[in-house]
Amino acid sequence: DTGVSQNPRHKITKRGQNVTFRCDPISEHNRLYWYRQTLGQGPEFLTYFQNEAQLEKSRLLSDRFSAERPKGSFSTLEIQRTEQGDSAMYLCASSRLAGLDTGELFFGEGSRLTVL
């Protein structure tokens, strides 16, 4: 399967613990995006990368959140000192530079975080 892959698919953690999610984009895609989706809501933009450069971060991304894409391939999203309000589905998406104006982001199946 050559789609966007996310791991783990589900993570249950206790408040205050750190968690890390990994995203492997479609191999030839330069752009990588992280979104957060809560129940009954649309995905909300968190941040995006072009190759290894993080070009934009949403105000939703507090200091407890950090994202990296060290070699312009896979990306990680780390949440430190998790809070119950962090419980959500974290979606990763990728796109080609050539398709920037087509609105086509290819999404993974998401990593669901539950903070107890």
Added chain:
Amino acid sequence: QQQVKQSPQSLIVQKGGISIINCAYENTAFDYFPWYQQFPGKGPALLIAIRPDVSEKKEGRFTISFNKSAKQFSLHIMDSQPGDSATYFCAAIYGGATNKLIFGTGTLLAVQP
């Protein structure tokens, strides 16, 4: 601050009927309007998209109608099928090539057989 407003929140349609989902936006800097379809346990997938210089776009049973002056657009699903049951999100993209999607809140569509 919700920049793309979507309605209804949920919709039940009989098989063969027409499903209509409406969206409205405020920011005139938006210049591309895609619709995404999401099945349970899956990520959203692009369904159809339109630019504001076009009033209508049709792909198979799916049609987008766009009213630039009213800043509104809608998705029509003709001959709705049970397999169309999913959550539909309208979205908008800011001017420029960021592909940063701003999503609506979603419409849960159930097509009854």
